[in-house]
Amino acid sequence: MMILRKKMNYIVGLLLLAFSVLTYADNVPPDVLVKNTTVDVTTILKRDKAVLLNDSQKLYALIDAKVLPHFDFNQMTMLAVGRYWRQATPVQQQSLIKEFRTLLVRTYANALAEFNNQVIEFKPFNMAANATDATVQTQVKQPGAQPIPIDYSMEKTDAGWKVYDVSIDGVSLVTNYRSSFATEIRNSGIDGLIHTLAGRNQQNAPTKPATTK
Template identity: 50%
Template sequence: MHKRRLFAHLAAVGLFALVAGQAPVFAQSQTPDALVRQVSSEVIDSVKADKTIQAGDIRKIMALVEAKVLPHVNFQRMTASAVGRYWRQASPEQQERLQAEFKTLLVRTYSGALTQVHDQTIELRPMRSKPDDTEVVVRTEVKGRGDTIQLDYRLEKQPEGWRIYDVNVLGVWLVENYRNSFAQEISANGIDGLIAKLVERNKAAAAKASAKS
């Protein structure tokens, strides 16, 4: 599946693993599948109800993502997994910069694709987990215009509630997808080279967004 199409499908349901902030208190008592259903529904409903988001208002879209999606995901774990074995080689400052730039990259990418939301609905498939599991996979299907999209979410149980840390779209796990490209960049140019590459991509995306506004 083409990478841009992958990003668009993820954004269409408003879920991706991006942040290390605190999840809302109410999430502590939620089951993982209920959390996925809630966040998906809230994002889809918000986009459908706001014509400025549908028209591509990037600031409003990013605000929606920050408010509805980011509090429910573990960005630190996702970044560390994407960087892979090189994560331990990175200094605390490099780790912090990687997290910040990776977050900016994905927020902009997914926010831009949210304008593609139209009549999508999400259906949860039966859970295959035990009550005492601390890591689970929630399997869902997104239905609407075009083919049905299979989306799977990996979640971990934290003191503040369930947190998403990876997403699978049609057989492609997001962390694995980035791990391959990140490893190539680090191998060629080091950890600072990867940071510089992410900074470059984020500046280009910001400039493009400003030109459209």
């Protein structure tokens, strides 16, 4: 389980960056959105990785500004919480969205440290003209290892195409969290899950880089 979690954190963090450049992508098809940004993002990582990793606040700010707008965190949180979502009060739902969003930001930031110029390939994509849901299939190639398939589940919204799940080597990110969230809720209730997520996020809160005199 730990190996799977590390692989998911690493790959999700890497691949989600493919959405960080096109801020105004309302009318861009989902596959084009991913393809057109990959080269640009790779360039950014090569150029700024050392600086960003030395200042986690800048790294988190970059992710918050460039990556997160392309994800539907309301939908992702609702799917991750599963059947317990309807039991949550509106206040609890907003807290769950906030903490889950923060958790994923921390995950993506930590995963960036593992980026090492892997190659991203895209599988043929077909979508009906009036489709509102699509899956973009890719794979990550790295020397000495089997390619890792990555599937992006996306939905068309008024603000353009948004990601609501990522499957890594056949394992859904949302489903993976749903299992652990359900266990936490059964043991400690919805407030217990919120408390656990908040505590984890607090532990991993960004720190300012050390200054030299």
